[in-house]
Amino acid sequence: GADRDAAADEALGPITLEELAEHDNAESCWKAIHGRVYDITDYVPRHPTDEAVILEWCGRESTAGWDNKRPGVPHSPRAATLLEDYLIGRLVDERGEPELAANPAVESPDDGVSRAQSPAADERLHRAMLGLPQDGHYRGVFIDRGVIQVNVTFDLRDGRFESIDYRHLAYRDVDYLTLAEGDDLHPVRVQHEQIAERLVGEPVTAIFALYEPERVVDDIDGFSGATLRGAKVISAIRDGLNRGVYSWP
Numbered sequence: 001g002a003d004r005d006a007a008a009d010e011a012l013g014p015i016t017l018e019e020l021a022e023h024d025n026a027e028s029c030w031k032a033i034h035g036r037v038y039d040i041t042d043y044v045p046r047h048p049t050d051e052a053v054i055l056e057w058c059g060r061e062s063t064a065g066w067d068n069k070r071p072g073v074p075h076s077p078r079a080a081t082l083l084e085d086y087l088i089g090r091l092v093d094e095r096g097e098p099e100l101a102a103n104p105a106v107e108s109p110d111d112g113v114s115r116a117q118s119p120a121a122d123e124r125l126h127r128a129m130l131g132l133p134q135d136g137h138y139r140g141v142f143i144d145r146g147v148i149q150v151n152v153t154f155d156l157r158d159g160r161f162e163s164i165d166y167r168h169l170a171y172r173d174v175d176y177l178t179l180a181e182g183d184d185l186h187p188v189r190v191q192h193e194q195i196a197e198r199l200v201g202e203p204v205t206a207i208f209a210l211y212e213p214e215r216v217v218d219d220i221d222g223f224s225g226a227t228l229r230g231a232k233v234i235s236a237i238r239d240g241l242n243r244g245v246y247s248w249p
């Protein structure tokens, strides 16, 4: 947070991700948030949601959850003050160096220095661009020269992808959804499926990682069009978001 005091942090005991991971349940729930570790076991029953919402993050680096109660909506200053009551240490790697959030964008420095950041990693940009999409069922397409290449349907729940399915996936007369293992272009289908799998369970803002698809898909076989494919999937998903909820849950 903004009031981060490096000297005060030095005084905190170091805790590694491994130690953190041992406290992943209601009996002992630790969370790492913005480089600090909190034992929130006593707070879990008081949290104003279903316990599952907050238990899911026990034992984990939880900055993304903390910063996104719902996508783009961080906890209140009141909650941040409350959180400090549960501070027990600072997160370090195996060498004892400070361990930052997995997504550096989430760590948003407060020092006023602007840093060039990849658009694929800029969480604040993503939130601003997406607003706060409603939960529900969505449909969207990517069209090029009048031809639908990607037709995607997805469901949002609590601002996260609950499911993503391709209704249509084609390029230049090849219908990827009909391709089977062994077909030359089958890996392209697999990459699309990996993109969908990786997004399920993630907040909507995760689509921006697809601008750098190596964050998301395996380099299956030297098929070099992964960037292009990621961009088409983002475009189709954003089309769905722009159209708004197609049907309510």
Ligand code: HEM
Binding pocket: 031, 040, 043, 047, 048, 049, 053, 054, 057, 062, 063, 065, 066, 068, 069, 070, 073, 074, 075, 076, 077, 078, 079, 082, 083, 086
């Ligand atoms: C890291 C995982 C967490 C998630 C995903 C999460 C999620 C949520 C959600 C969905 C709400 C209710 C919806 C809303 O107010 O908009 C909420 C509210 C709240 N949570 Fe959390 N929470 C987490 C951790 C915590 C922790 C560790 C604390 C404090 C120790 C905390 C304190 C609060 C408070 C005080 C509220 C009331 C609203 C506010 O002040 O922002 N939460 N949280």
